[in-house]
Amino acid sequence: MFRESGISWTGRRFIGEVDGYFVEAQVFDEPSSYGIAKGRISHLYVYPDHSSDFNRRLLGYERGWEGGPPQDRRLQRVVEQAVNYFDRQPVDWMFEMYRYRDSRD
Secondary structure, three states, X not given: OEEEEEEEOOEEEEEEEEOXXXXXXXXXXXXXXXXXXXXXXXXXXXXXXXXXXXXXXXXXXXXXXXXXXXXXXXXXXXXXXXXXXXXXXXXXXXXXXXXXXXXXX
């Protein structure tokens, strides 16, 4: 599903395919309050294919949701699979929405 594609000063970078979508993830060594579901994923980007063109990004998370957590069930499943892969835990979408709204205040 994922393969490591480099190291940055804030974690390791992974790329992979999930349910036909191209996914990039930056992952901490330890869980963090900045991570999705308070886990290890600090950045997550989902694209329709391997082009990785910024303008084609379907979903972005950079220590917080860009525009809010995904409402599309297909994209939610992509995030859930990534979180399960790296953290072996579920995503509480109500909590993620609360966190997003709280960050905007």
